[in-house]
């Protein structure tokens with residue numbers, strides 16, 4: 059068995075390496091900008107120019123990274139008031155909202171230039187913050203708890219050199235981000251990717267005690283004094299079991315769609331990476347289950363993700379016209395509401411994906427923001443169309459009423475304050491923040507700020523937090539309009555939404571279940587290190603990080619619980635201590651002094667002293683277990699082949715916990731199947747050009763068939779009744795049938811095959827089905843001997859990777875990585891039906907049991923379970939695999 063693979067991070071983004079830096083002198087009111095004459099060569103960004111009074115910095119983006127999509131460079135100055143249809147759409151309008159230059163076109167849109175709205179753009183310099191605290195942010199992590207550290211100083215971001223960087227320094231950074239200080243670790247070198255060569259290195263030889271409130275309170279060489287390169291960038295891994303509290307969630311659409319988690323107190327922040335695939339353009343946070351709901355504009359999907367950035371699920375695939383700018387969750391009635399300016403409607407859907415309902419589809423021009431009152435089931439919305447207004451209706455669309463229709467221009471943001479039962483709204487055209495009663499009465503101006511381009515607002519205690527596209531930052535003002543200040547560093551692009559989250563604050567009756575969410579369904583264990591698959595170092599997964607357990611008080615009662623989670627059962631479970639199976643010193647020690655009775659079914663049910671991440675141990679005290687491998691009592695599982703980590707795994711179906719099946723050589727395993735009678739795993743390896751078998755515990759590893767060097771055996775399936783193996787070989791373009799010991803191989807078919815991949819059997823009728831993802835993708839079948847060959851379907855396919863025959867329903871289930879569909883059909887290709895579509899998926903393998911479909915997905919880094927009608931998408935196990943290919947289920951008794 060191999061050691062835990064070190065974190066592989068496909069880094070990451072840099073951004074605003076040459077960001078506009080704004081003059082802090084109020085009177086001068088002139089912007090200074092970097093001038094990069096060539097965005098392909100950002101090193102040229104060193105020249106600073108001062109703009110004229112009527113100019114602003116001109117920014118360009120250049121696609122360089124996965125998370126941020128693009129690096130934003132400043133390109134010198136340009137006139138501030140450009141307002142013509144030629145140069146694109148208006149801020150916050152229609153679909154170009156995501157692509158435009160924030161500094162111009164505050165008024166028009168290409169398809170409907172509303173001259174009344176095209177007043178002076180009023181881009182003047184906002185008041186700069188009087189003091190400039192030091193902020194930190196993380197970049198390049200694979201979840202919201204880790205990354206390379208950047209520090210904001212003098213208006214720009216720079217890195218920290220890793221000389222002297224360790225746990226104490228990480229504690230300070232993690233504390234600034236609102237995470238627990240305990241359990242944090244420093245990372246050195248390029249673990250999270252290095253910053254670009256031209257980025258500033260601000261700090262070196264940082265030496266903290268660990269308790270400092272801010273990183274600049276630690277000893278260091280002085281700003282910019284260093285002898286380092288970007289191969290020495292400091293990073294942190296923070297405790298992912300931190301309190302989920304005191305957060306400002308932000309969404310920046312100008313950076314390509316990134317949701318940030320900003321600490322309410324220090325205003326340092328971290329992007330929530332949530333799989334590089336997604337570019338959110340609207341979001342809301344549901345504190346009851348700790349999930350962020352978001353809209354992906356490109357994929358046209360309504361999605362949700364756990365706040366850690368893991369466990370992305372699809373709520374609804376939208377139609378191609380849909381254009382959702384804001385969404386709002388009602389956590390009490392478990393519904394999500396959205397305004398769709400593409401289809402001009404307001405709709406709701408239950409948070410489980412059911413009950414889609416159009417609420418309003420008449421007399422909507424440009425509906426944008428929404429506010430909800432769960433108790434009265436009322437919905438409020440803004441419309442910034444040619445007759446701007448704020449309206450309300452009940453959840454069924456009835457009792458519709460206009461609350462405000464005068465003195466509005468672009469009412470972009472709307473929020474309901476549950477402590478005062480008052481509506482707050484921000485208008486980028488009138489430059490006002492206003493308030494009114496829920497019936498529209500007592501309308502009051504809170505703040506007039508001609509320099510602002512207001513976009514979104516979120517009330518919290520005595521404050522209103524809001525986003526301002528001119529200031530490119532978060533702002534805060536007291537509810538009486540006094541005390542306007544900048545929150546956090548400048549350097550965002552278009553903050554399209556903001557939600558302040560504080561434990562116990564917000565909608566009455568809605569609080570997070572616990573400040574530290576210890577949710578069993580998101581906590582997994584795995585065994586790694588030396589030894590067989592029933593023994594190893596215990597690692598625990600929570601919120602996107604794996605960590606270890608300290609062996610203080612670790613005995614057989616605790617081992618019983620881990621062995622149970624692994625599917626081995628409690629009998630004979632033995633505790634092993636002192637890192638007997640090896641360790642990984644780069645990860646967190648999550649638990650210490652764990653005390654179980656032995657009766658628990660999940661490690662999260664045991665008690666432990668202190669919070670997650672609090673311990674007094676070293677990794678030489680890591681806990682392990684030695685479970686009993688009894689093939690007759692092992693619980694239901696799923697086998698998966700991971701070609702990236704180069705392992706085959708057995709994962710317990712109930713808990714999603716797993717361990718690798720140790721093999722002497724695994725290079726690129728693809729197809730996998732299981733013989734439950736003999737407890738033997740069969741799998742293909744396309745780099746070793748082999749078909750292999752092993753006992754489930756990893757012993758008795760055998761090469762059944764060595765193929766020629768051209769062979770690429772992508773598909774394999776077993777006929778247990780007739781003791782046969784079928785496999786596809788897309789290198790030699792052949793489908794082969796052989797005995798289960800690899801003998802008597804005969805070709806089923808070797809003609810007219812282009813890229814055969816998946817293979818599945820109807821054993822009773824001796825029929826073999828396969829997919830071909832070649833130039834003319836198709837699904838075919840023939841008898842076992844190759845006779846009676848037929849094409850079932852040859853349209854509407856692109857990369858049909860997975861196919862499985864379901865004997866219980868006599869249907870074929872198909873997953874296609876090109877169309878991103880899962881389909882069902884009869885065994886003659888008739889009655890074909892799409893049951894699930896996920897534009898963000900890359901499906902590979904599929905298997906079926908009496909109740910569910912299980913699919914491996916390259917972009918979700920794990921296994922997803924669905925009902926056979928396509929509903930109920932649920933991840934199985936953690937999303938921390940590399941590239942999962944073949945998948946095979948085992949159920950006791952069939």
Ligand SMILES: *[C@@H]1O[C@H](CO)[C@@H](O)[C@H](O)[C@H]1NC(C)=O
Nearest residue numbers: 221222263264265266267277
């Ligand atoms: C860090 O500071 C402490 C206390 O000031 C000192 O004892 C220690 O030697 C310093 N460490 C380094 C690596 O400079």
Ligand SMILES: *[C@@H]1O[C@H](CO)[C@@H](O)[C@H](O)[C@H]1NC(C)=O
Nearest residue numbers: 401403415416417418419420
């Ligand atoms: C508006 O919504 C109702 C209710 O869903 C629907 O019956 C009607 O067809 C819709 N009208 C338009 C123009 O889409």
Ligand SMILES: *[C@@H]1O[C@H](CO)[C@@H](O)[C@H](O)[C@H]1NC(C)=O
Nearest residue numbers: 611651652653654655665667
């Ligand atoms: C472990 O927990 C049990 C009760 O759950 C308690 O009686 C026992 O004292 C605890 N052990 C230690 C060492 O704390």
Ligand SMILES: *[C@@H]1O[C@H](CO)[C@@H](O)[C@H](O)[C@H]1NC(C)=O
Nearest residue numbers: 593630632633634638684685
């Ligand atoms: C694990 O258990 C097996 C069977 O009881 C035993 O042979 C082996 O020595 C144990 N390994 C360790 C490290 O305790």
Ligand SMILES: *[C@@H]1O[C@H](CO)[C@@H](O)[C@H](O)[C@H]1NC(C)=O
Nearest residue numbers: 790791792804805807808809
């Ligand atoms: C089986 O197919 C392969 C690939 O086309 C071919 O090289 C081989 O000769 C075939 N074997 C038989 C017995 O026809």
